[in-house]
Every structure is written in C-alpha cells, then in structure tokens.
Amino acid sequence: MALGRCRFFGACFIGILFFHGFCACDRAPYYSFILNATSAPTISYYDYIIVGGGTAGCPLAATLSQNASVLLLERGGSPYGNPNITNLSKFGAALSDPSPTSPSQRFISEDGVINARARVLGGGSCLNAGFYTRASLEYIRAAGWDGRLANKSYHWVERRVAFEPQMGPWQSAVRDGLLEAGVLPNNGFTYDHIKGTKVGGTIFDREGNRHTAADLLEDANPGGLTVLLHATVYKILFATKAGPKPVAHGVIYRDASGAKHRAYLKRGLKNEIIVSSGALGSPQLLMLSGVGPAQQLRAHNITVVLDQPMVGQLMSDNPMNAIFVPSPLPVEVSLIQVVGITQYGSYIEAASGENFGGSPQRDYGMFSPKEYD
Numbered sequence: 001m002a003l004g005r006c007r008f009f010g011a012c013f014i015g016i017l018f019f020h021g022f023c024a025c026d027r028a029p030y031y032s033f034i035l036n037a038t039s040a041p042t043i044s045y046y047d048y049i050i051v052g053g054g055t056a057g058c059p060l061a062a063t064l065s066q067n068a069s070v071l072l073l074e075r076g077g078s079p080y081g082n083p084n085i086t087n088l089s090k091f092g093a094a095l096s097d098p099s100p101t102s103p104s105q106r107f108i109s110e111d112g113v114i115n116a117r118a119r120v121l122g123g124g125s126c127l128n129a130g131f132y133t134r135a136s137l138e139y140i141r142a143a144g145w146d147g148r149l150a151n152k153s154y155h156w157v158e159r160r161v162a163f164e165p166q167m168g169p170w171q172s173a174v175r176d177g178l179l180e181a182g183v184l185p186n187n188g189f190t191y192d193h194i195k196g197t198k199v200g201g202t203i204f205d206r207e208g209n210r211h212t213a214a215d216l217l218e219d220a221n222p223g224g225l226t227v228l229l230h231a232t233v234y235k236i237l238f239a240t241k242a243g244p245k246p247v248a249h250g251v252i253y254r255d256a257s258g259a260k261h262r263a264y265l266k267r268g269l270k271n272e273i274i275v276s277s278g279a280l281g282s283p284q285l286l287m288l289s290g291v292g293p294a295q296q297l298r299a300h301n302i303t304v305v306l307d308q309p310m311v312g313q314l315m316s317d318n319p320m321n322a323i324f325v326p327s328p329l330p331v332e333v334s335l336i337q338v339v340g341i342t343q344y345g346s347y348i349e350a351a352s353g354e355n356f357g358g359s360p361q362r363d364y365g366m367f368s369p370k371e372y373d
C-alpha cells in the first residue's frame with residue numbers, strides 16, 4: 001500500500017510481544033513525559049508520531065526515543081492507580097464497566113459476539129487474563145523476522161513485565177488433567193510456544209499486581225519522548241501533490257475538552273507516522289483519513305486519498321468455546337497459567353474464582369456465562 005511515511009505496526013509487535021487475550025503495578029512510576037493532551041501545543045513537530053499506546057505502541061515508543069523525538073498519542077488515560085486494572089482480585093471489573101471513562105470500550109460484532117476494545121495506556125494488557133508467551137519459531141520464520149533480535153526483545157519484555165506464576169490447587173489440577181487427557185509432553189514452566197502442556201508466564205507479580213506494556217516506558221529516553229493521554233486522533237494528513245504516491249506528514253487529534261491539535265513530522269527521510277491502534281482502530285483511522293475502499297468512503301462523504309479495497313476487510317477473531325463449571329465450594333481466583341497446546345493448533349486453558357460467576361450486575365462479556373434460546 002502506497003502510504004509513504006505511514007506504517008501499520010499492530011500485528012507485528014503483538015506477534016512478538018504476545019499478551020494472551022486482552023497493566024501495571026498499583027504504584028505508578030514517575031514518567032515526566034506523560035501529559036494530558038489538554039496541555040499540548042496547538043502545533044508540534046516530531047521525528048516519529050505513534051498513534052495508539054498499547055502493546056505495540058509503548059515498546060516501540062520506548063525504543064525509538066533512544067535516538068529520535070517521538071510523540072505517542074493515546075485516546076485513553078493512565079492505568080496506574082486504578083485497582084480494577086492493577087489488582088488480580090479485581091479482574092473483570094474493568095470489562096463490566098460501561099461508563100465513558102472506562103478503560104474498556106464494549107462492542108458487539110455484527111454476528112452478535114460481545115467483545116471489548118482497550119481505551120487506556122498499555123492497551124489490551126490492561127484488560128486481559130495476563131498470560132505471557134513467546135511466538136512460535138514457525139511464526140517468526142514465516143514473518144521473516146530476525147530471530148536473534150526477537151530473542152533480545154523477549155528478554156527486555158520479560159525483565160519488565162513477565163513472571164513465573166504461583167501454582168494453586170486449581171491450576172495444578174488443570175495441568176494434571178491435561179496430561180491425563182494426553183496433551184503431551186509435560187513441558188513444565190516455559191515462555192516458549194511448544195506443543196504439549198506447559199505453565200506459561202504471567203504479567204501478575206507475586207503480590208497480585210498487574211504489569212503492563214505501559215511499564216516498558218520506564219526504559220524510554222525522557223528527553224526523546226512525549227506521551228499524550230486522552231488524545232483522540234481522527235485524521236492522518238497526507239501530501240498528495242508531492243509525487244505519485246500520497247505521503248503521510250501529520251495528524252489531527254482532539255483533547256478531552258474537544259480542542260484540536262496538529263502534530264507534524266520533521267523533515268527527514270526516515271521519519272514516519274506509525275499506526276498501532278489495534279485490529280479495529282487502525283483500519284478505522286485509515287478510512288477516516290481517506291485510505292480504504294473508495295465506494296465506501298464516498299458513501300460517508302470522506303475524500304478518497306488512496307483507493308485501497310482491503311482496508312477494513314477480512315477481519316476475523318479466534319473462536320472461543322467456554323465451559324462454565326459451578327462449584328459448591330469457594331475456589332481461589334486464578335487466571336490463565338496453564339495451557340494445553342494440541343497437535344490440532346487449538347489451546348485449552350482454564351480460570352477460576354467468583355469473578356467468573358456472572359450476574360446481572362457484573363457482565364464481563366465473553367468472560368461471563370450466557371443463555372441462548
């Protein structure tokens with residue numbers, strides 16, 4: 001796709017830094033470079049502009065800030081100080097919060113599946129079940145990535161946010177049951193993606209505090225990075241007369257008060273606008289900016305910058321079949337720690353605790369039992 005200096009990074013980094021499903025210790029680190037977008041200047045200039053501060057945007061911003069000026073724009077707020085995000089015992093509370101300030105934005109797909117988009121710095125790692133694993137070697141080879149560089153990235157991420165889980169009675173029973181059912185071999189504790197039964201990593205520490213992609217910003221260069229919260233980007237600006245292909249050179253975003261701001265790329269051959277707004281947010285932003293199926297854009301009175309029929313198409317999700325087993329006795333709260341990776345490419349996992357009981361007051365969407373006629 002001819003977009004000049006505009007790059008889509010979501011799938012790439014999520015493949016390397018795989019936080020399962022859908023962040024942050026309870027005590028916030030001091031980030032001098034994180035500001036509310038209301039304090040941003042009307043016009044600013046950077047070497048790189050990253051749209052979306054999730055599991056792709058945060059590590060990318062930290063890396064690029066070492067040798068360049070970087071602007072990271074996040075439409076949500078901070079994960080720190082919110083126990084519904086940071087505390088293991090509160091898992092699911094954010095998913096059941098439908099308020100406008102919730103870090104979780106619920107939606108229902110066209111085929112009726114309840115799901116949620118993250119709306120917080122750290123992205124999906126603030127809402128998910130906290131399981132951490134590396135990508136398979138086959139995936140890395142197929143993507144054409146440098147295996148040594150991927151391993152170097154793994155060690156960085158694992159030093160910051162990954163831990164060996166403490167196995168309780170429920171997860172131990174799940175492991176033993178998978179082995180008895182023939183999901184072999186027993187691979188013990190490992191971050192590697194290998195067939196059989198394994199105990200994987202978790203982004204919850206031993207005190208039950210969640211660590212997220214936002215924690216990776218601790219390794220950023222404070223002098224090279226600006227992170228703006230509650231900054232909703234609604235248009236990428238393209239130069240269309242400088243050559244045969246449109247070239248992205250800036251973005252327009254609104255702060256929480258509704259005021260408009262513009263951020264532009266500095267002059268430089270390697271400077272880029274990087275869209276890492278997730279599987280839904282990235283194509284949405286491209287289409288709002290005039291990149292997508294021309295007929296659909298014109299139907300919404302959007303000026304066509306580039307007719308790209310595949311933007312927003314072929315979206316699919318991983319199917320999940322959940323079995324809820326009521327217990328007559330209390331069961332400890334545990335999230336995903338054990339996984340059975342079968343020879344058929346399916347995954348068997350289990351969680352436990354009252355968080356998954358479901359009630360009219362606490363509907364966790366895909367994590368709650370449903371009744372269908």
